[in-house]
Amino acid sequence: MSSSTVDASASDASSMPQKRFSNLRSVRWRIDLGVLPSSPPASIDDIRRVTADTRRRYANLRRRLLIDHHSPKNGKASPDLTVDNPLSQNPGMHELLAPLVYVLHFDLDHLTQVQKLYEDLFSDEFDKISFPEGDFLSSHRIRRVNNWESGIEIENNLHKICSDHSLDELDPDTREMLLLSDSYGAEGELGVILSERFMEHDAYFMFENLMFGAQGVVSMASFFSPVAGSNSILPPVIEASSALYYLLSIVDSSLHSHLVELEVEPQYFALRWLRVLFGREFCLDDLLVIWDELFYSANSRYIDNDVEFNFEVLCSPRGAFIAALAVSMLLYVRSLLLATETATTCLQRLLSFPQNPDMKKLIEQAKSLQVLALESNILSSPCQTYSNKNQLTISRGYSLPSASALAKTSLNVIPDRYWEEKWRVLHKDEELRKQSNGHSSSSGIMKKILTKRLSFSRTNSEPFEGNNAHALSSVRRRLFGDSSEVIEVAKDHVKSECNESPVISDNLNVGKGFPEELADQGTSNCMVEETLLSGHNALVVSTHTGPHDIGNDHENESEKSSITSNSFLGDNDEETISMEESCSQNKQDEESTNMEEPCCQNLDKQLAQDAEATSSGDVDSIPEQIAAPKDRKPFAGKFQWLWRFGRGSKEENQESKRLQNAGHVEKDSFDISHCDGTYTSCGINKRIEVGDKKVMDTIRNLGQSMLEHIQVIETVFQQDKSKCESLDNLTNNILGGKGQGTAIAALKELRKISSLLREM
Amino acid sequence: MAHRVDHEYDYLFKIVLIGDSGVGKSNILSRFTRNEFCLDSKSTIGVEFATKTIQIEGKTIKAQIWDTAGQERYRAITSAYYRGAVGALLVYDITKQKTFDNVQRWLRELRDHADSNIVIMMAGNKSDLNHLRAVSENDGQVFAEKEGLSFLETSALESLNVEKAFQTVLMEIYHIINKKALAAKEAARTAGPIAQGTSIDVSDSAGGSKTACCSR
Numbered sequence: 001m002s003s004s005t006v007d008a009s010a011s012d013a014s015s016m017p018q019k020r021f022s023n024l025r026s027v028r029w030r031i032d033l034g035v036l037p038s039s040p041p042a043s044i045d046d047i048r049r050v051t052a053d054t055r056r057r058y059a060n061l062r063r064r065l066l067i068d069h070h071s072p073k074n075g076k077a078s079p080d081l082t083v084d085n086p087l088s089q090n091p092g093m094h095e096l097l098a099p100l101v102y103v104l105h106f107d108l109d110h111l112t113q114v115q116k117l118y119e120d121l122f123s124d125e126f127d128k129i130s131f132p133e134g135d136f137l138s139s140h141r142i143r144r145v146n147n148w149e150s151g152i153e154i155e156n157n158l159h160k161i162c163s164d165h166s167l168d169e170l171d172p173d174t175r176e177m178l179l180l181s182d183s184y185g186a187e188g189e190l191g192v193i194l195s196e197r198f199m200e201h202d203a204y205f206m207f208e209n210l211m212f213g214a215q216g217v218v219s220m221a222s223f224f225s226p227v228a229g230s231n232s233i234l235p236p237v238i239e240a241s242s243a244l245y246y247l248l249s250i251v252d253s254s255l256h257s258h259l260v261e262l263e264v265e266p267q268y269f270a271l272r273w274l275r276v277l278f279g280r281e282f283c284l285d286d287l288l289v290i291w292d293e294l295f296y297s298a299n300s301r302y303i304d305n306d307v308e309f310n311f312e313v314l315c316s317p318r319g320a321f322i323a324a325l326a327v328s329m330l331l332y333v334r335s336l337l338l339a340t341e342t343a344t345t346c347l348q349r350l351l352s353f354p355q356n357p358d359m360k361k362l363i364e365q366a367k368s369l370q371v372l373a374l375e376s377n378i379l380s381s382p383c384q385t386y387s388n389k390n391q392l393t394i395s396r397g398y399s400l401p402s403a404s405a406l407a408k409t410s411l412n413v414i415p416d417r418y419w420e421e422k423w424r425v426l427h428k429d430e431e432l433r434k435q436s437n438g439h440s441s442s443s444g445i446m447k448k449i450l451t452k453r454l455s456f457s458r459t460n461s462e463p464f465e466g467n468n469a470h471a472l473s474s475v476r477r478r479l480f481g482d483s484s485e486v487i488e489v490a491k492d493h494v495k496s497e498c499n500e501s502p503v504i505s506d507n508l509n510v511g512k513g514f515p516e517e518l519a520d521q522g523t524s525n526c527m528v529e530e531t532l533l534s535g536h537n538a539l540v541v542s543t544h545t546g547p548h549d550i551g552n553d554h555e556n557e558s559e560k561s562s563i564t565s566n567s568f569l570g571d572n573d574e575e576t577i578s579m580e581e582s583c584s585q586n587k588q589d590e591e592s593t594n595m596e597e598p599c600c601q602n603l604d605k606q607l608a609q610d611a612e613a614t615s616s617g618d619v620d621s622i623p624e625q626i627a628a629p630k631d632r633k634p635f636a637g638k639f640q641w642l643w644r645f646g647r648g649s650k651e652e653n654q655e656s657k658r659l660q661n662a663g664h665v666e667k668d669s670f671d672i673s674h675c676d677g678t679y680t681s682c683g684i685n686k687r688i689e690v691g692d693k694k695v696m697d698t699i700r701n702l703g704q705s706m707l708e709h710i711q712v713i714e715t716v717f718q719q720d721k722s723k724c725e726s727l728d729n730l731t732n733n734i735l736g737g738k739g740q741g742t743a744i745a746a747l748k749e750l751r752k753i754s755s756l757l758r759e760m
Numbered sequence: 761m762a763h764r765v766d767h768e769y770d771y772l773f774k775i776v777l778i779g780d781s782g783v784g785k786s787n788i789l790s791r792f793t794r795n796e797f798c799l800d801s802k803s804t805i806g807v808e809f810a811t812k813t814i815q816i817e818g819k820t821i822k823a824q825i826w827d828t829a830g831q832e833r834y835r836a837i838t839s840a841y842y843r844g845a846v847g848a849l850l851v852y853d854i855t856k857q858k859t860f861d862n863v864q865r866w867l868r869e870l871r872d873h874a875d876s877n878i879v880i881m882m883a884g885n886k887s888d889l890n891h892l893r894a895v896s897e898n899d900g901q902v903f904a905e906k907e908g909l910s911f912l913e914t915s916a917l918e919s920l921n922v923e924k925a926f927q928t929v930l931m932e933i934y935h936i937i938n939k940k941a942l943a944a945k946e947a948a949r950t951a952g953p954i955a956q957g958t959s960i961d962v963s964d965s966a967g968g969s970k971t972a973c974c975s976r
Contacts, residue, residue, distance in 0.1 A: 092805045265840055271806030280805065342772065344824035347809040 024177060025288065026107040026202070027193060029100070032295035034214035035205045036193075044179050048191035051202075055190055058201040093211075095276040096220055099287060100206045104199050111181050111194050114174055216299025217316035223275050236313065240274055241266035243311035243319075244326040247373050251327060255334055262343045269350040273326055281329070281353040289359055290325065297321040297370065307378055314377035317370065324369035328362050329353060703757025710750050769813055769822035773933050774844050775926070776874075778866050779851035780859040781830030784885040787916035788851060789827045792926050797917055804829040807841065814927065816934050823847075823930055842874035846937075847881070847929040854884045854913065855892040860899070867907060877936065881910040881929045888915040 020041065021027040027047075030036040035054060036047050180193040189195070195202075213219035222236035234242070245266045249256040259266075272280055278290055297317035303309050313319040330337065333349060340346035777785040786804050790796040793810040808827045813820055828841055850866050852859040863882065870878060884900045897913055904911030910928055914921040 092803075095802075263840075263843070268807055268840075275805050280802070342824060344774070344809050344811055344826070347807070348811065351808060 026103040033209040052190040054205045055201040092276040095279045101203045218319040240313040241270035243313050244323040247327045264343045309377045320373035321370045325366040328366040703754045706754035769820040771821045775825045775847040776845045777827040783851045783853040783859050791916040791922045846933045847879045851883045854895045855889050857894045860895040879932045884913040887913040888918045
């Protein structure tokens with residue numbers, strides 16, 4: 001009954017060509033778990049033969065165990081049984097077995113019904129064939145047919161049908177099912193793949209292969225091994241728990257550090273998640289969909305023996321999927337988790353996962369994280385180029401599957417984690433380094449998809465408190481890094497212009513203990529989405545970060561950075577895209593208003609024309625050269641209050657933040673100033689000579705995206721308005737009527753500009 | 761929006777539930793926190809968590825209760841599990857002598873891993889199954905006195921003494937903390953004022969782990 005929906009969602013989610021035996025989960029699982037042969041697509045006869053073999057083996061095993069159990073009564077037998085009988089003493093093990101038995105049962109019922117149908121079919125009700133599903137519900141009478149006999153009968157039927165009508169009219173799955181239930185052949189009844197008589201045998205081998213992993217990496221039994229006591233090796237379940245935290249730290253360091261700060265150790269919740277493979281977190285139908293994916297991921301070792309890796313569990317796709325799904329679940333309840341203030345409440349949330357979750361979203365995310373988990377598990381080589389390439393590959397594989405799905409999410413879901421994750425993926429090194437500082441940070445990135453090809457995304461820039469200002473751009477160099485030379489140059493540049501660039505380290509607790517929406521909005525920055533950079537075109541990317549006071553010394557810095565980026569332009573051929581992003585941050589202490597940290601960074605990245613590294617080819621449509629001169633907008637300062645507001649009322653210090661992102665199409669004398677914050681503004685400062693139509697498309701898309709940005713901000717405004725009453729004095733100070741008015745006026749301006757852009 | 765003020769309590773106490781597998785810890789917990797009882801509840805895997813807020817002498821006490829799986833063999837969590845715990849409910853099953861015998865082992869575990877000042881309540885659960893009783897109430901009482909524990913017989917099924925058991929523990933903790941806070945206040949009078957309500961620092965007077973539980 002529900003199987004059809006479950007199956008449908010499963011195959012939807014998998015987005016791959018229909019798997020074999022898509023209607024017969026038990027057969028698929030037996031193949032995926034390695035009980036039955038899979039590759040190369042085994043013939044029905046092969047499968048039948050193996051089926052018969054395993055059943056014989058089980059029969060022997062059972063006979064032996066029953067005899068052994070009865071014969072040697074050494075007095076030691078009974079305590080051993082309570083300890084070693086896997087199903088009695090280990091809470092959860094039987095919960096791994098139950099779904100296996102269930103799917104076997106389910107498919108048998110299904111078979112029975114189909115057989116019934118085909119019997120009816122013979123009594124010339126041929127019309128029903130096309131709607132087999134409809135009949136299942138109506139036929140309550142489940143007649144247990146003897147598979148043996150009916151199998152033959154059906155075989156005959158099939159031949160008849162074949163001769164009379166085209167088999168194509170039949171559901172191919174149904175056809176296959178009938179073939180599977182046929183006892184024709186050398187093995188006779190033992191070879192009937194779907195057989196009620198051998199359900200115990202079949203369940204046993206599925207269970208065994210699940211528990212022991214069939215020579216693969218993940219063995220569920222190991223998750224039940226004693227975790228206390230042996231200090232030598234990390235118990236597998238603890239290792240897997242650590243692996244999922246590791247993965248989380250890569251994709252969402254703020255959530256990770258929140259959990260760490262609350263002292264929520266991963267095994268507190270992961271023990272349950274892992275031991276019963278999420279069986280307690282989801283209803284059965286959802287669980288089956290998860291297991292579909294989980295088993296479909298091979299359990300064989302993915303990493304060569306000589307390669308160093310972080311986590312054993314992440315060495316097979318299946319293990320990686322397990323960790324990825326766990327992280328996907330964490331991200332799914334991210335805002336709830338961030339709102340918790342104690343370990344207990346946080347863990348309560350973690351162990352009461354929402355009912356009826358969006359399975360598709362969960363699984364899609366898990367699948368993209370799976371790729372990341374596998375890749376990041378390989379300890380990268382010291383060679384910079386290699387690791388950068390590696391990261392790009394990761395991020396691409398990681399981002400692509402979910403991009404379309406996420407793009408559909410409504411504006412209310414402002415801080416889409418996708419970009420945030422993406423961003424983090426690219427900067428995991430920095431994040432890791434940051435964590436060693438023991439401080440949390442939040443880096444929110446708001447999603448922005450301008451077009452499918454060209455995407456801008458805002459990352460947040462972190463609030464700067466105390467000590468030295470940090471250079472965001474250095475964090476982001478990975479984003480653009482594909483050519484090690486450029487990185488070196490950029491690095492030098494950073495060094496020369498920066499006091500220190502410990503990257504977004506310390507003090508960055510935006511969004512910590514605070515609902516993510518606000519926190520994420522409160523942060524702002526510009527990020528050139530990597531797909532933009534990864535076309536066949538060479539790119540120059542210049543990222544500039546530095547604090548400045550309004551109308552102050554920033555001019556110099558921006559000029560510098562412009563120069564830098566221009567210098568790179570020369571190296572490239574016509575199809576060079578240069579994006580320059582200028583991000584300025586200013587931190588003002590309450591006491592000393594104009595304390596400025598002289599920090600400025602320029603990062604200039606050039607992506608060489610490396611077809612491989614830039615395989616996405618997305619940028620084909622932007623063949624023009626885009627440079628990015630500074631065109632600062634005075635808006636930035638006006639958003640200070642907003643920024644502070646976003647930081648949460650508890651914070652004493654006020655951070656102000658200005659961001660500018662400027663893009664300039666040189667050839668077309670086309671200037672775009674993209675002033676970003678959670679508050680985007682774009683200004684067209686020069687005329688546009690209609691050049692390439694594609695560029696125009698891009699611009700229109702820009703305009704469209706801008707409008708989206710604006711709507712987001714407006715939404716936030718509404719929320720903030722209603723919220724601000726509940727927040728206390730600080731908010732009121734910040735939200736002076738004047739500030740708000742200005743901001744709204746600025747928004748209106750932005751709307752105008754965006755409509756201008758769109759109309760081009 | 762998701763930001764709910766979680767400060768609506770004066771004290772935050774962590775209580776751990778321990779005892780052999782199958783003595784009814786999880787049902788004691790669900791009875792206390794949700795007033796629920798489930799006859800065929802699944803066995804706990806790892807740890808489960810619940811919170812409940814109660815009033816003691818006009819103060820709001822938020823109890824965070826950690827309920828661990830009884831299978832000692834699989835304790836992944838042991839030392840961290842007790843970290844910051846200020847109270848423990850040590851449960852046995854009055855119909856199973858073995859679970860009572862094991863109380864001694866659980867006490868040892870508490871002494872090894874938990875704060876030395878942890879308040880312990882021993883609970884003989886399943887008192888509704890009087891006809892199957894294997895441990896007399898008196899045995900429990902004697903043992904508790906000997907070990908300096910509080911003691912109650914409880915029935916999660918009949919909702920007997922469950923609330924009382926927790927309240928007793930929480931009350932005792934509250935009084936201890938209060939005493940310490942007062943002492944600390946006295947001591948700190950010269951050193952300066954204490955931030956009101958948010959953090960009462962008692963770490964000087966006793967084991968440092970106490971601070972975590974009563975701060976905020």
